Amino acid sequence: MFRTGLHYLLAGGVVPNVLSSVLQPTPPMGFNDWSAFMCGLNESVFVDTAHSMVDNGLLAAGYNRINLDDCWSSMERAANGSMQWNTEKFPHGLPWLTNYLKNLGFEPGIYTDAGNLSCGGYPGAYGHEELDAQTFASWGFTYVKLDGCNMPTGTEPEYKAVYGKWHSILSAMDPPLVFSESAPAYFAEAANLTDWYDVMTWVPKFGQLARHSRDTLVWNSTLYWPNIAVRLARFQRPGYFNDPDFLNVDHFDYTLDERKSHFAIWATLSAPLIISAWIPGLKAQEIEYLTNKEIIAVDQDPLALQATLVSQDGTFDVLTKNLANGDRLLTIINRGNQSASHSVSFSRIGIGSTPAVNVQDLWTGSQSYAKNQITASNIASHGTAIFRLSPIGKECEVIPTGVIFNTYSLTTLTTSHGQISWANSTGTDGQVWQTREDGTIRNIIDGGSCLTELKGGKVVLASCAGTTNQQWDYLYSGNVQSRSSYNCLTEEADEAVVTADCLYEDNIQVFGLPSGVAIVED
Template identity: 50%
Template sequence: MAALLVPSLVLIGVHASIEDPSISPTPPMGFNDWSRFECAINQTLFVETTDAMLSRGFLAAGYNRINIDDCWPAHERLPNGSLTWNETLFPNGLPWLANYVHSKGFHFGIYEDAGNATCGGYPGTLGHEQLDAETFENWGIDYLKLDGCNVFPSTEQRYQDIYGEWHQVLTALQHPLIFSESAPAYFAGTRNNTAWYEVMDWVPLYGELARHSTDIAVYDYYGNDSAKYWDSVMTNYGFEVLLARYQQPGYYNDPDFIIPDWPWLTLDEHKSHFALWASFSAPLIISAWVPGLADDVVEFLTNTDIIAIDQDALTLQATLVSSDENFDVLTKNLANGDRLLTVLNKGDNTNTTSVTAARIGLVGDGPYTAKDLWTGESSAFTSEMKTTLSTHATGIYRISGVNATIPTGMIFNTANKRCMTAHQNAHVTFTQCDASDAQVWLVSAQGGISPLSAPSMCLAQSSGGVALGSCSGSSATWTYHVTGNLINNASGQCLQERNQHAKAATCGVELDQQVFALPSGVDVIRGNVV
């Protein structure tokens, strides 16, 4: 079983980023031009953005990176094979711009592509990896976003070969660059997730963050169709919630840029975007015309309480406690012992919901204190907390007074997003998520899995299949693997959804019917790196 499930990646003479989290101990924060400007870039844009990021308080809040995206290179390499910049757009050169950015207290990052050409048609890095890495280092660059256009053949193995070579090249530099990988995005959203997850298995070993799915909508892409911009944010949010098991200190799932000056989104939608990304401990990379940002937008983007959630030392990704037609509830532990509660109103009207202490994994009777991170106001609660949110708004609360927590939340199939559901007859099925107690599961340190609706019973495997039963014995304990497999400790078989029923079967390689998302805080068995 282990030989089948554990990724066998051999990294000779180099260290994986997750083995050296000091390269990026928390998610990167900063600016990137792409979503707002695409190829309409020049030296002045970056100078004025750098100045505004400093004067408007972004650097003080932690946004310390200025990153340039596609369309910066000249169309041809120099005679010695080196990349060079478009001299019309950057008359003083990228080394000069790097020095300017550094002089203001920021780091400088750059974009390139793993294939023959960038997505914009400029020279790619294939076959020039060592030369290009040394060039970037000499220019004063310390962050590389490596896209995945024009890679042939476009197989998972080919991407792994190229990104693995880049990992070795970057690691060998005197000052290793932060490595942002875009490979997973080229396998997301297909009818079969296996190849996507196979890419996700190795990106944490090669870099500090990975663009896992579709690009967020670029400025004016949908014209005045406001709903589609919110849909774009929700699409990337939807991909992110499938991948929490991969995140750990030194590596971060990247759902793409923060887009705070899109006029087609409401202020509540902009704030939700920011709060959700922060709850995920995702990279906070702003793509906007920073000098022109409204004061209320600057205010929420520099909210120190919410940034502290994103930059929390545990770097846990919040996971779903429950989901129904109107509300998503997410939670995670924080380094000082507090608990995060994030509530998204997906509905098209103002709605009210109550969240019990037990649902978010709080052990004990309280009282607890909930700090509203938007207003800074605190309130006390014991058994449950009520919140009212306008359409597409997100409440984000820091819960203190916590004695202990237990990983609690949804267990769902990441292919079809159906929730594991307990029934009174002890049967377990996978049904549409409805936020009932029968779909909220508690996972003990020993691997027992119990529904909130029947906490004295555990998910167990027997000759009759998988159902609720006694919590004694190894057949009632499970181990969660980074591949998403939930493995029974007695049989070594994997939980499987079959025709909406919970079964156990021989473990495959990240089969859609065997990959599940579990609550934040569950111990994850990760692949060996030799």
């Protein structure tokens, strides 16, 4: 197995044998109607979907949640203030539907909105939180998705207060309900991301998953996911998952390779696998990849790590993370417009000295051996290769390795000819860094040189000497803090690399680091 040591276990947060106390230890899997039907939902949609999921092996593969989204209710509350279902859409009633779904083996979930009205214009839950939670539980729901439209003021403190109230209510119920939060999505694309980062610090304390950004629509919208999801890897842990939204796998604008990429990317991120599609109409080849046991196992891995970027060069995105049994995941996404091959060296993915690794292609199940590098041949345009790597013969240490980037500007820490700067990602070795257990940060080109803070705040690469000005801590806020000055790594306007007084989740000081680096509570 690959050995990761204390440094990595701190990042994982919880080891598998203590996960029994976590309400949702691995990402939820199932179905939601929204992307496929929007307000066109009704009773038969869920009944037909449930039977199709049973018949096609989706339930057996782990897709055990069926969630109603917006527009399920009447336009008015009852005289006593409680919510009412739309009797035309649900003639047997929601308690009947939840019982029906549970008898088939599913767990039912329901949607509401934190504001005065839902996004579709139906009654919101603002001011009715306790009554609505009790109502949903009495109807048999075990999961609540809370959207964030039409809040009275729309400020971050208001969202925190309302979502915190829902957390208190849902977690105190017997049994507690799974809480899916949408608050971060309402702050994700502001010019100043401080509020978004702030929301992301409290949603893991309140719920089990949180929508962090816009809806998924078509392949072109999923192209922006590296600009969003990988910014947030530090927040994820067993029991809390960053949610990039639904698997809308039957969208007319997806090719089959793009649909498979969508699934593989979400699994690589250990994201919720919530299908939003007309499941009775899915083709056999779509059911086949959605029930791929090896890729589902990656998504459901007990460490729950979100993969981070090894490199980006404009065509290929490379991601990696560790898995609970000691294996290493490698995912290569071809964002180009033609088929192409791509190789990744062992040093780029943090694999130390080992003669070879066993490589399992998770699409085909085929096994091969690799020395020094892994090559993915003929990846289709917008296709994704996904491999599970196991060392051969002996235990091997893994060093957290990958890009270090500003999560606002997306510029990457870069070394070239001995000089460092912030630059656009080009996929060179000069942009791939090791974050070691001793607190040092080293580029893979020259492992004997360390990121070093000089007096006055300038940051350079210098020969590693074991001094505190070469040691750094990665804070939960995203700051990279010097152990010498306690100042924080900063991107200046001229792309200079410096340290400065630590600011609160400021655009110029929040960074993404490789998966597996220890995170220090700040």
